Amino acid sequence: MGAYVVRRLGESLLILLGISLVTFALLYLVPADPERQIAGRSATAETVANIRAQLGLDQPFHIQYARYLGNLLQGDLGRSYLQRTEVSELIAARMPATLLLMLAAIVVELILGLTIGAIAALKRNSAVDQSLMVFSFVTISAPQFVVGILLLYVFAVQLGWFPIGGYGTLAHLVLPAITIGLLGTGWYSRMMRSSMIDVLAQDYVRTARAKGLGKLRIIFRHVAPNAILPIIAMIGIDIGLFMSGIVVVESVFGWPGIGQLAWQAIQRVDIPIIMGVTLVSACFIVLGNLLADLIAPLVDPRIKLK
Amino acid sequence: MRKTFLTSVLALGTAVGPALAQDFTEAKQGGSMIVTYKDDVSTLDPAIGYDWQNWSMIKSLFDGLMDYEPGTTVLKKDLAEDYTISEDGTVYTFKLREGVKFHNGREMTAEDVKYSLDRVTNPETQSPGAGFFGSIEGYDAMAAGEADSLSGVTVIDPYTVEIKLSRPDATFLHVMAINFSSIVPKEVVEEFGPDFGKNPVGTGAFYLEDWTLGQSLTFARNTDYWNEGLPKLDQITFEIGLEPIVALLRLQQGQADIPGDGIPPAKFLEVTEDPAFKDFVIEGGQLHTGYITMNVNMPPFDNVKVRQAVNMAINKDRAVRIINGRAVPANQPLPPTMPGYAPDYEGYPYDPEAAKALLAEAGFPDGFETELYVYNTDPNPRIAQSFQQDLAAIGIKAEIRSLAQANVIAAGGEPDQAPMIWSGGMAWIADFPDPSNFYGPILGCDGAVQGGWNWSWYCNEELDAAADAADAMTDPAMAEEREAAWRDIYLKIMEDAPWVPVFNEQRFTMRSAKLGGPDSIFVDPVHVPVNYDFVYSTDVQ
Numbered sequence: 001m002g003a004y005v006v007r008r009l010g011e012s013l014l015i016l017l018g019i020s021l022v023t024f025a026l027l028y029l030v031p032a033d034p035e036r037q038i039a040g041r042s043a044t045a046e047t048v049a050n051i052r053a054q055l056g057l058d059q060p061f062h063i064q065y066a067r068y069l070g071n072l073l074q075g076d077l078g079r080s081y082l083q084r085t086e087v088s089e090l091i092a093a094r095m096p097a098t099l100l101l102m103l104a105a106i107v108v109e110l111i112l113g114l115t116i117g118a119i120a121a122l123k124r125n126s127a128v129d130q131s132l133m134v135f136s137f138v139t140i141s142a143p144q145f146v147v148g149i150l151l152l153y154v155f156a157v158q159l160g161w162f163p164i165g166g167y168g169t170l171a172h173l174v175l176p177a178i179t180i181g182l183l184g185t186g187w188y189s190r191m192m193r194s195s196m197i198d199v200l201a202q203d204y205v206r207t208a209r210a211k212g213l214g215k216l217r218i219i220f221r222h223v224a225p226n227a228i229l230p231i232i233a234m235i236g237i238d239i240g241l242f243m244s245g246i247v248v249v250e251s252v253f254g255w256p257g258i259g260q261l262a263w264q265a266i267q268r269v270d271i272p273i274i275m276g277v278t279l280v281s282a283c284f285i286v287l288g289n290l291l292a293d294l295i296a297p298l299v300d301p302r303i304k305l306k
Numbered sequence: 307m308r309k310t311f312l313t314s315v316l317a318l319g320t321a322v323g324p325a326l327a328q329d330f331t332e333a334k335q336g337g338s339m340i341v342t343y344k345d346d347v348s349t350l351d352p353a354i355g356y357d358w359q360n361w362s363m364i365k366s367l368f369d370g371l372m373d374y375e376p377g378t379t380v381l382k383k384d385l386a387e388d389y390t391i392s393e394d395g396t397v398y399t400f401k402l403r404e405g406v407k408f409h410n411g412r413e414m415t416a417e418d419v420k421y422s423l424d425r426v427t428n429p430e431t432q433s434p435g436a437g438f439f440g441s442i443e444g445y446d447a448m449a450a451g452e453a454d455s456l457s458g459v460t461v462i463d464p465y466t467v468e469i470k471l472s473r474p475d476a477t478f479l480h481v482m483a484i485n486f487s488s489i490v491p492k493e494v495v496e497e498f499g500p501d502f503g504k505n506p507v508g509t510g511a512f513y514l515e516d517w518t519l520g521q522s523l524t525f526a527r528n529t530d531y532w533n534e535g536l537p538k539l540d541q542i543t544f545e546i547g548l549e550p551i552v553a554l555l556r557l558q559q560g561q562a563d564i565p566g567d568g569i570p571p572a573k574f575l576e577v578t579e580d581p582a583f584k585d586f587v588i589e590g591g592q593l594h595t596g597y598i599t600m601n602v603n604m605p606p607f608d609n610v611k612v613r614q615a616v617n618m619a620i621n622k623d624r625a626v627r628i629i630n631g632r633a634v635p636a637n638q639p640l641p642p643t644m645p646g647y648a649p650d651y652e653g654y655p656y657d658p659e660a661a662k663a664l665l666a667e668a669g670f671p672d673g674f675e676t677e678l679y680v681y682n683t684d685p686n687p688r689i690a691q692s693f694q695q696d697l698a699a700i701g702i703k704a705e706i707r708s709l710a711q712a713n714v715i716a717a718g719g720e721p722d723q724a725p726m727i728w729s730g731g732m733a734w735i736a737d738f739p740d741p742s743n744f745y746g747p748i749l750g751c752d753g754a755v756q757g758g759w760n761w762s763w764y765c766n767e768e769l770d771a772a773a774d775a776a777d778a779m780t781d782p783a784m785a786e787e788r789e790a791a792w793r794d795i796y797l798k799i800m801e802d803a804p805w806v807p808v809f810n811e812q813r814f815t816m817r818s819a820k821l822g823g824p825d826s827i828f829v830d831p832v833h834v835p836v837n838y839d840f841v842y843s844t845d846v847q
Contacts (some may be wrong), residue, residue: 030713032713033712033715033716033719033757036715036716036719036757038432038434039432040356040433040435040436040437041434041747041759042433042434042435042437042438042737042747043434043436043437044437044449044752045755045757045758046449046450046755047429047436047437047449048757050429050451051432051635054429054430054432070820079500082348083346083348083349084348084349084351084354084500084503085349085501085503085504085519090519090520093518094519094520097520152552157553157555157559159669160559163561164552164555164556164559164561165547165548165549165552166545166547166548167450167521167547195531250547251547251549252549253551253552254545254547254548254549254552255547256519256520256521256546256547257520260520260547261346261520264345264346267711268345268709268712269711269712270709286332292717298566
């Protein structure tokens with residue numbers, strides 16, 4: 001187990017290095033001329049050249065990349081071109097909001113997804129099952145931008161139950177968490193349904209029934225726990241999925257997380273921020289996957305780590 | 307359309323009148339407001355901040371030697387109590403107000419003026435506004451990194467500073483009013499270094515009380531402010547990260563007072579027709595022109611007849627309709643609120659038949675193929691499609707290249723890449739209300755360089771000389787002559803037709819019922835977007 005973790009961490013570092021190289025190269029190729037953005041529209045060619053040199057943008061690609069990596073190892077993500085603030089400071093300020101939103105979204109998708117999946121499995125092939133599966137299909141396919149605006153309009157503007165965007169209280173959290181959570185709800189309900197159906201067909205369930213146990217007791221003691229276990233392992237992968245969702249959802253709800261930061265930076269081609277957010281998200285995805293792989297054998301001893 | 311425009315100009319004009327002054331002197335201080343914005347506030351360092359959002363925030367935190375009357379483009383003295391200009395127009399002597407204090411309690415003196423000008427022109431500061439100070443003696447040595455102080459700026463005594471210019475510059479007082487020349491305290495700048503923009507300290511009407519990155523900023527009233535009776539509000543909260551549509555919903559629910567990014571186009575008609583809100587919608591002109599550039603070095607646009615033909619082919623009224631009438635059609639580079647605008651000039655008529663004939667005369671009876679670059683956010687691609695149709699009607703097949711803003715700007719700065727560019731979303735908004743500000747970087751030879759903003763690469767040395775001559779008329783008595791000189795320059799440019807001036811955008815914003823103050827300060831032409839110092843709260847009246 002220990003050796004496995006060490007090897008996987010080593011692999012993760014290589015993956016992150018690869019991601020940093022590809023992102024850096026892509027941003028290098030974008031014809032955005034950060035020095036011109038900084039210098040402003042009234043600057044002379046001299047000023048532009050001066051800033052270019054100060055930022056080291058006149059150096060060849062490999063030198064620029066090596067410098068970036070060197071700073072990165074010291075925990076320095078550079079300064080934003082437009083905000084002129086340390087990127088690490090900007091990300092750190094926004095990280096709590098994103099983590100809170102992710103956590104809340106996981107709670108939402110687990111509660112909704114598992115409940116819907118379980119009901120569908122128990123009512124298999126009924127009208128209830130079919131409508132729940134249609135619902136889950138809709139939540140998977142609906143664009144989060146549309147879902148977000150819709151929820152905002154109905155529950156915040158029309159009904160006034162929640163604040164219209166923003167951050168701070170539990171009430172602010174509900175709508176964005178549901179918007180992100182709904183996507184996972186669709187996946188989880190489908191997985192839960194098939195997992196439940198598998199478990200329901202197991203011998204030990206038949207035995208339990210034969211023993212004369214009550215229906216609810218069978219479901220809650222024997223079926224649900226066993227059906228949920230393989231799904232828990234998926235949460236790690238979810239974290240990666242969320243990373244793409246938060247960019248849109250945070251912008252719609254004015255949620256001050258790193259997704260919103262990324263979206264602003266992309267629009268303004270603020271390269272140090274784009275780099276920083278990409279690397280941090282990549283860390284999340286890599287760690288999430290690692291977590292998923294580590295949890296899997298714990299919940300299902302049939303899986304062995306090699 | 308013409309009528310809408312006239313009323314707004316009248317509003318702008320009357321705003322200077324006595325009614326306004328009364329409003330301000332009588333309004334009591336107190337209360338607060340919430341202003342919303344979509345993007346993070348980038349920096350509050352006056353040497354660096356150069357965007358829509360931080361422009362008037364910086365003006366509220368800092369002061370310069372000069373400023374403008376609220377809601378107008380009329381210069382007034384600010385930290386300068388008085389000034390004299392030498393006869394040849396090259397020496398400005400400013401007498402400073404005494405007893406003005408920075409937010410840290412220290413008195414502001416002439417040394418601070420000198421330090422601030424040295425700082426903004428020092429290449430290490432990387433100020434996007436450094437170029438504005440080019441007429442001060444010693445600027446070139448600073449820009450080249452050969453000096454660490456402007457030789458032309460001298461401290462005479464603690465309240466007197468003398469600025470020598472290397473050439474007469476009629477725009478110099480405007481330069482002293484621009485954010486980049488705000489007075490900053492040396493000790494605070496040195497304490498925070500590059501983070502001064504997050505810890506700004508000035509002499510302004512408000513001070514920065516709190517800044518929660520990505521969420522909000524709080525400005526509180528500077529109770530020690532030298533200009534008694536100002537500002538009116540005790541507190542301003544800027545809430546960050548709200549999409550304009552969400553911001554508007556909040557305002558309608560009473561959860562915000564000003565949508566800083568204005569009324570989103572998609573909601574425009576709904577809001578202006580809603581009886582509950584239409585009285586709180588405010589329209590204002592701005593120093594803006596939207597235009598199509600034609601690269602005069604790239605055939606066939608090197609032929610003046612082709613450029614004139616395109617000028618006659620573009621249906622400007624339709625472009626205005628696309629943005630719900632939030633603009634007035636333009637026929638010259640200068641916007642109507644700018645001194646030097648030629649009200650009698652009729653421009654090129656919209657006449658596709660004549661355009662076709664002119665194109666045939668130029669040797670292109672069957673038209674040609676070209677590319678139109680455009681910034682890829684709505685409504686710009688839709689406007690470009692409208693131009694595409696107009697051009698097709700006279701036989702020109704224009705392919706639309708819709709790109710990110712930075713990429714369009716980069717393409718325009720290359721000598722032979724973008725034959726045509728629609729300026730929407732990137733268009734020139736004047737830095738200060740003087741006709742010269744629409745020339746140098748965007749129509750003069752200085753801007754026609756790689757990485758420059760003169761995307762039509764138009765360079766007429768005769769006009770450059772005329773521009774220099776006009777800017778040498780520093781005597782206030784020659785103001786009218788100077789304005790006429792500039793008017794001529796822009797009309798000559800129209801003969802060569804490097805641009806199709808399309809429209810001048812109007813600004814539309816809203817305020818909540820709890821805010822007071824003349825409309826003009828909510829769409830201030832200089833303190834963009836809102837002159838925060840003069841807004842008052844009706845709650846405390």
